[in-house]
Amino acid sequence: MSTKIESVTVEMTAENKCSFCKGSKCCSYFTQQIDTPRKKSDFQTLLWQIAHRDIEIYKDEDGWFLIINNSCNFILAGGGCAIYDERPTICREYDNDWCEYDEPAEDNFKLHFTNYKSLLKYCKKRFKRWGK
Ligand code: SF4
Ligand code: SF4
Numbered sequence: 001m002s003t004k005i006e007s008v009t010v011e012m013t014a015e016n017k018c019s020f021c022k023g024s025k026c027c028s029y030f031t032q033q034i035d036t037p038r039k040k041s042d043f044q045t046l047l048w049q050i051a052h053r054d055i056e057i058y059k060d061e062d063g064w065f066l067i068i069n070n071s072c073n074f075i076l077a078g079g080g081c082a083i084y085d086e087r088p089t090i091c092r093e094y095d096n097d098w099c100e101y102d103e104p105a106e107d108n109f110k111l112h113f114t115n116y117k118s119l120l121k122y123c124k125k126r127f128k129r130w131g132k
Contacts, residue, residue, distance in 0.1 A: 018079060031065045032068065033062070033064070034063075036064055047120060058110075061108070
């Protein structure tokens with residue numbers, strides 16, 4: 001005997017959109033803007049930072065940023081927020097109308113370093129006498 005299971009299509013709305021977002025992308029990391037690196041010593045600092053676990057660096061039209069790939073402590077198993085009523089202002093102001101669910105943030109990066117090796121390669125290209 002077989003049982004037929006009917007599939008139900010749920011329409012995505014602003015209210016339920018986040019429930020479709022696996023891992024609550026916007027709560028799984030944060031960024032910190034940094035001064036534009038110009039000198040070798042600036043890039044040496046960035047190399048030190050990206051040598052650490054879960055750190056990436058990018059540049060977009062707003063400048064340079066660190067990405068700290070650590071999830072918020074308050075994401076619930078189902079993707080909700082455990083402190084929803086008192087969540088920080090930055091969380092309240094984040095609009096899901098057009099967010100990372102629709103377009104990955106990386107699509108607008110001009111430079112993106114995901115590890116030490118990729119940044120070191122860039123440094124060697126940017127500074128002809130990098131190792132001198
Ligand atoms: S705002 Fe966007 S990225 Fe954040 S949880 Fe909702 S759908 Fe996902
Ligand atoms: S406080 Fe809530 S809304 Fe803000 S990042 Fe953490 S889980 Fe997401």
